[in-house]
Every structure is written in structure tokens, then in C-alpha cells.
Amino acid sequence: MQLIISAAACLGTIGIIVQVHFPKSKSGLPLPPSPSKAWGLRGHFLPPRNPFVTVAGWIDEYGPLITVRSRFENIVIIGRYQAAVDIMENQGKSLADRPRKVAVGEIVGGGLSIAFTPFGERFRRMRRALHTHLQPNAAKTYQPLQMSHAKTAVLDILDDPYNFQNHVTTYAATTIMKVAYGKTTPTSASDPEVIEINQIISMFRPILRPGAYLVDTIPWLKYLPWYGRDLQLMCERQMKLNMDHLNRVKEQLQSNVDIGPSFAKHMLEGSDRFDLTEAETASLAGTFFAAGSSTTSAAICTVLMAAACFPEEQATVQTELDAVIGRHRAPTFADQESLPRLHAFIAEALRWRPLTPNGVAHRTTRDVIWASNGNYCIPAGTTVYGDHWAISRDPEVYPEPYAFKPQRWVDDRGRLRDDLKFFVYGFGRRICPGQHVANRSVFINSLLILWAFRLALDPTKPLDDMGYMNGEMSKRPCTIEFKTRISEMEIKRIMQNYPEVARETLTLG
Template identity: 25%
Template sequence: MTVIGVLLFIKFLSRERKNVPPNPPGIPLLGNINTLRPETMLSTIRKLHKQYGDLFSIKFFHQHLIFVGGYKTTNELLVRKGDVLGEKPYFFVKQVFRNAGVFSSSGPLWKEHRTFGLTSLRSLGFGKRNLQTRIFEEIEYFLAEVESHHGEPFDIQDLVSKSISNVISALVFGKRFELSDPTSAEMCSLLNAFVRSTAFQSPVNFFPFLRHLPGDLFGSKKLMKDFDRIFEIMYKILGEHRSTFDENNIRDFIDCYLKEQKNKNEAYKEHTFSDEQLISTLVEFFSAGMETTSTATQWGILYLMHNQEIQTRMRKEIENAVASGRFPTLEDKPKLPYCEAVCYEVLRMGNVAPTTAPHALKNDVTLNGFVIPKEATLFIDLDSINMDPEAFPDPFSFKPERFLSEDGKLTGTEKIGSFSLGRRVCMGESVAKMELFLFMTSLIQRFEIHNEAGKPLPSLEGILGLTYAPQNFAASYKKIN
């Protein structure tokens, strides 16, 4: 009787709402639980958009996952109807971040800490041109390490991750780590494993009890253990900062936060500027800031290996525009439109974040003639924007010239959806674009990138976790004299 009761209860919860976005046929009571397999998830979502249009749903038992795609439809929801987004729904990744930080928060907490974060980081140079001095410092170390391999093939993933994380370290910790530093290497390794092994659409994100099952089928136990270690590292750094904190000498983001925390303690009995909120925010900065740019850079290298003529054209443009002996700078951008177009095409094709984190709604919403119920879990499909054939003809071909006008000027970059839209647009968009441009142009200026001799070109099929990353690959970097 108990089993029958459970099944009847699931059936009651699973009753159909009228006029919700269509979903593919599923298993009675279980729904489409077998539809979104990690290894085929991206291609499946693309097929479902092709079949159903900008809106479709996936059912997990009684749960409706609604996917919203296409630039016009996404813009309608996130920009014109942006107020309908409510509290973030439950998903396991929130628990990984201790239900704190900015990324997994919403409402007043999200608004307060997003505003504080942006204001503080901008005061430290975030998104401003003077940040490029710090980026160039890191590029010097990065290129020296590339050169140390003397043209022998190697996998650049760890080096890129540590180099990009050092740019973030300068802002939030006030220092960089040596590329050989074991703590930095451990943190980068743990965060890389996290974003490559966890998908927002994994069942464990919607059914918390699954992580308590024997074994570790969904990797949730290992993930919590890994994040315990990441938080331990961050708390140690926080302790060191607190012991040397001087509110009249603000060195970095942690100091900005400690000063605000002190002011809140003096003015209020209760506030949200806790140590846990700070630590979760720091972990978010690293996991999002490092992963987006480092993965995009790896995609860029991979696409240039497959397209030697594009690499050659970039180098020629740099040679004609930039004086010998110095790196290309942000000020050189107007003279390097093709190089910048390549970076935008990398962001479009690399598609580092194919979908957003899950969203919830304050109330039912009508969109494109369908009703999205309040209790549904909402995903914005950024991949469908970047691969829209109306916006980008022949979308699966790497064509930087699509972002150049007839007179060679940069154009059409606003159509890219890589950083989302509306109020939830990525905080680090400007820095990610800056880092990608400077790292890519400096690398191409000084090295020719080639495939490993005698081996087939690495696959352009990626691996989908929280992000979409290339499979591990090796390349050789020949120094240009």
C-alpha cells in the first residue's frame, strides 16, 4: 500500500498544467528522466529547440524544467520581464557554496552583495584599462613558461588556469602566486574538476535525497569534500588578511569587505556581511572568473590549431599595427579588428556557459503564447543564442569575419549571448573579454601554435559540466624570432 500511495502522490504532483511549453514523450510517472544524459546533453537540447522552438520543457517526475532560448525570446524574458525572476530554486550547487555568495543568491541579498562586489572591484581597477598592467605582468610569466617547453607539445590547461587565477588573486588577495605554488595548483585543480564534472541539469540538483544514497553515483560526496578543502584554503587566507588589516590602507577585495563588515558591526546588530558570505563570494570569483577565461583561451588555441590561416592573419595584423618588442594593448584594439573578431568568435563557438544556472519565478509568466508555471525551474539556453542561424549564418563554422563590416570595422558583437542578458548579466564580462584579447594576441604575436607531429588534430567536441570545455589536448608552441 505504501508503494501505491507514493505512486499516486507522484501522479498527483505530475498532473499536467495547461499550455505549458511542450516536452518530448517520457516514461509514465518518471517523465523525461532519461533524456538529459551528460555526454549528449548539449546536442539533445539543440535537437529539442529545433523540434519545439524557443521554449520546451523536460519533466523529472513532478518537476518541470523549462528551457528558454533564442535571442528575442530570452531578451523578452530577462530584459522586458526581468522583474518576474524570483528566489533561486533549490539546487545542489547552492549547498556546495554553503547557500551564500552572490551567484546562488537572489532578492535583497543578491542585490546588496552584487552592488558591493562591483563597486569594490571597480575601485581596485576591475573592468578598467589600468587592470591591463596586472594582466601584462601575468602574461610575462605565462609566455616564459610556454617558452620553457622549447616547442615540445604539452597540455596548456593547468598553465592557463593558474595564470588567469593570478589576475583574480591580484584583485581579491592583493598578490599573485608563483606558477609552481602548490596551494594555487591544488585550488585550480579542484575548481577545474568541479566545473567539468557537475551539470546544472543533473538529477542530484533537484532531488536532494539522491546524495544520501550508498556510494557516490553523482559525485556529490566527493564534491562536498573538495569544497571543504577549498573553503579551508580561503579561510586561512582570510585569517592572514585579518591579522594585517588596516582600514586606512585597503589592498584588495578582502580588505574592502573587512572594512564594510567593521562598519556594519558598528551600525547594526544584524547584517549579511558575514565571514561565510565573504568566503563563498571568493570561491565564486575564482570558479567563475578563472573558468570562463581559461576555458575560452583553450578553445581559442584549439580553433587556431584547426585554422592555421586565421592564426597567420592575426599575426600579420599584429605585426602591422604593434611596434616590435611590446605586447598588443587595449589601446591597439581599433587597429586590430580581425584579432578582436577572432576573440568574439571564440566566445560564440566555445560557448563556455551553454545554459545559465536555474532560475525561479515569482508568478506564472506568459511567453510566446505558453504559460511558464511559477513552480517550474527555468534555464536560459545561451547556446541557442550563439548558434542561432538567423543571427549567425552557418553557425557551426568558425568564421571571425562574421563580426567585420565591409569596411573592416568590428560589428554585430552585441548578438552574442555568452554572458547572459538583463540584470543577471555576468559580473566579469568586461574583464573576461579583456583577458582573452590580451592573452590571445600576446601568444599569437610570439608563438606559432601547431598540432602534435604525426597525430590527428584534437577533437572540437567538448565536455559538458557546469561549463563546456575542450577535451584535454597537447599543442606545440614554436617561438617566433
């Protein structure tokens, strides 16, 4: 009898799980088609390395939208451009939520990380606070800072080209550390704070993998004191780091030290206006730094790798630089409107090797109907991914999608097209709020480095041209040779006169 009761309880638990993770549509319309081969309760198999390649194959076979089963959950994956616009953009309000991530969001993040916060009042408060600093007009105020640190990156590459990846990481860390916390002391890839932050970022990736932790399927496990001790320790480590940074800014304010503007300072001074707790403020500033530095460095390295991999396209950009700028002065943000070929090259590089190829999980809050290619319904409560890799290989939007063709972004008049885009920073109301700052960092570093150097791959070293996707900065995906386009002495002379950031001119909105 006891065995029967236990079995019934077990089946009841499974029934609850299935009910929670298999939401039903009220419309009666079917889910998007599903790949035929699923492995019992496990569902569809996706390899741990480059799963987006498998997904892209399914999209080619089954259509723009597919349904993948992962254990007791149906996941809808969008793999074509127009479907992403129709669903993720035009119906973005219905996909502004995140699926519940117990391991990474609730245990590790303490429920405070904006990346995993459900759509609601807390998310709106945190995002509103970020937007005060990261709107396009506010982002322009960071340009002197970005130019100053990009100049340093050029000089660092000149002195030590082999470690270009470290120099790019240093650029991103130094720039974002200043913007986030007002820290003016030198920051580098070997800075203990940067190392610790990058370690924490790298620890997030395996936790995000579907099925990595049983607590994401059985949430009540998080209440067991012995469960997920490694996750709890990671939470404590991250919280301490974020609070240490915030407390340092607070101490400087209390001692009337003029540290200049920063996101953390503005948040502390306007705490009543933003209505955030101290823990929320610390988490928001920490996420701002961690996400901004890792994404920016990966994007810059992707552009440099593309230049080395495609020398003819690199030469086209440098011909434009010589015509617009010449080699007797260094370019600045003032030149950006005159450089459509460079903008096109950057856009193509980030399409060719997207930063988040799998996309980021969204959750529908109401039934979403898609009728452009068959009538399908994504029920409320469903996890949805916009798969950047598959979308970037949509042959109807990007002909010859596996070819590297920057000219696809330029119209017949030689201007940058305004009718073509790629979703580098996500979709709808969950788009990365730091995109305007990040774009400027990628642009000015690409501009200065391609103006100063001709890049080539080292043929004696291995190449992993997918290595920078998902921010894998701990590895060395490629080795690049940097050959100066003018004399080393001339580069140093020109860089000496390059605009330096004036502290009094850096103001945040």
C-alpha cells in the same frame, strides 16, 4: 490497514512533489511544445555527455522554446537568439531567481554561494559588493596586472610550449589570486591551493547534474544526519579553504603589513558598509576566485585552440597585428581599439565553443508570456535555461552557424559590429559580474600570444574540440605547436621591456 495508510502517505508525498514542481499558469496559455518521447516518470532522456547537442536537435524540430520533463519537473529551454532577448533579457527581472538546489546550494554551499543564492536581500548585498570592484571603470585598474602576467605566460610558452594549458591556468590563478586576496607570492597550476580549488570545482559538476541527488526532489532528506555525508564533507572543505584565505588577509591587516589592494581587504575594511557576515565575505571571495580562474583559463584556451584549428583565420588576425603593431614592439591594451579582427576572432571562438553550453538554471518568479512565435506561458516557479549551444547556432542570426566565420562580427566598413552579440557570460540580472575583468584577460593573452606565435595543431595527437566547454581544464583536449613569428631572442628582449605592474598603481574601486 497499515499498508493502505502507508500507500496513501506515499501517494500524498508524490502529490506534494508534483504540485511543487508542476506550477500552473494563471493565463491559461500553454507551455512551449515538448519533445514527444518521454520515459515514464523519468521524463525526457538527455545523455550525460554533451546533452546540449540533443537539446539543439529538439530546438530545430519543435521551435525556439521547448519544455522538457525531468522526473516531476517541467523545464523550459530557450534555444534561439530573439527568444533569449525577449525573455531572458527584456523580462530579466522575472527570471533573476535560481531554482532551489538543495545538494549543491544548501548542503555543499551552505546557502552562501552567490551562484545559487535565491534572488533576494542576500543576493543583492553580495552582488552590490562585487560590483564595486568589477564595473568597467574598476576593471581597467587591473590592466597593468593582467599585462604583467600575460607577459609571463608568453615567456612560459616560449620555454615549454607543450604545457601551454598549465601556463594559461597559472596566468588566471595568479591574476585572480592577487585581485581577490592580494597574494603576491608565485601561484601556478601546481600550487596546492590552486589544485584544491580546481578539485572542488570539478566535484561540483556531477552534483549539478539533474537527478544526481534525491534530496533535490525530496528536500527533507537533508535533515537526516546520515544522508549526503560526502556533500557535507565537501562543504566543510570548501568553507575551510575560503576562511583560511580570508583569515590570512585579516592577519596581515592586523599586523599592519602593506599587502596592497585586494577584494578581500576592501571587504574587511568596509564590512559595515557592505553589511555582509564574515562567512558571506569568505564565500564571496572564494567564489570570485574559483569562478574567475576556471572561466578565464577555459576561455583563453578556447581562443588558442580555435587559432590552431583555423589557420587561415589566424593568419587574417596576424596580418592585422602586423599592420597595426609590427613585430618590433609588443602590443598592449592601448592597441585594442585598432584591432577589430582580433576582437571578432575572440567573439567567434566563444560562440563556436561556448563556455557554458547548457546554460545556467534560472527560475521564474511570475508568469512569463512569450508571443513572438505562438502564445506560450512559462508559469511562475518554472526552471528556465538559456541553452548557449543552441542559441549560438541560430541560423537567422549566425548564418552557417556550424562554420567558423569571424567576419560575421565585422561590418562593411571593417569595424566591429555593435548590433550582434553572444551571451557568453549569461543573461539579465544573473550575468557574470566579472565579465569585464575576464574579457580583458582573454583579450590581452590572445593578443600577446598571437603576436608572438603561429599556432598549429599537432597532427599526431588527438583533438577534442569540445573539451574546454564547461571548464574541463583537468584534461588535455588538444596539443598545440607554437612557432615563433620572430626570433626567440627577440621575443625575450622585447618582453624584458614590456610594462610591468607597479604595485602602487594598482588600485581597486
